Amino acid sequence: MLLGIVSDTHMPRMARSLPAPLAKALRKVDHILHAGDWTDLRVLEALEKFAPVDGVAGNNDGPEIVKRFGLKKILKLGDKRIGLVHGHGNGTRDATEARAIRSFQDDDVDCIVYGHSHVPALKEVNGIIVFNPGSPTDKRRQPQYSFGLIKISGSRIEAKHVFYSSKS
Incomplete structure (x- = not known):
């Protein structure tokens, strides 16, 4: 199973459509x-x-998005449990990961996916x-x-980033 992972799209303010590199990659995800x-x-x-989409709301999302997705969830995908949260709250943006x-x-999770800081991160903690x-x-x-x-x-679960320089 291949998952596409996004956060902090801030659309349409930051882009009117999905960037081409993202759209190309999403054609292959489950x-x-x-x-x-x-x-x-x-x-x-x-x-x-x-593909089917699931998510959570962030601090810039209105009540309609909060009601639709909530602020935290655990998804069972394949044989893995993935915790999904935006990461906003009290404290600085530097404390997002914590x-x-x-x-x-x-909770019993194999992976935690978060956003908010706009800073790509991949590590293993405990x-x-x-x-x-x-x-x-x-x-x-x-x-x-x-x-x-x-x-x-x-x-097995493997995560990686895809980086690009232009949204077009």
Whole structure:
């Protein structure tokens, strides 16, 4: 199973459509996860053209998106349990990863996907893969735009980033 992982699309303010590198990659995925800050449900419509979509709301999402997705969830995909959260809350943007990890401290998960900081991250913490895909449309101070792919094969889970320089 191949998952497309996005966060912080901030559309349509940061892009009117999905960036070409993202759209090309999504043609090959089985499921898409969005870690919040959609800002408009038209992003969901665009993503659903490629694969089933699940996600959570972020701090820039309105009540309609919060009601539709909630703020935290655990998804069973293949043989793995993936915790999904935006990562916003009290404290600085630097504390995003710690907040994301803490939000699943009492849960049995194999991977935590989060967003909010727009900073791509991939590490293992206490046997759990911790992954932030960055942003496909709003790189902020990052050198490139990014999204992620997670491959689940039986008991194996592998995450990687896809980086690119232009949204077109």
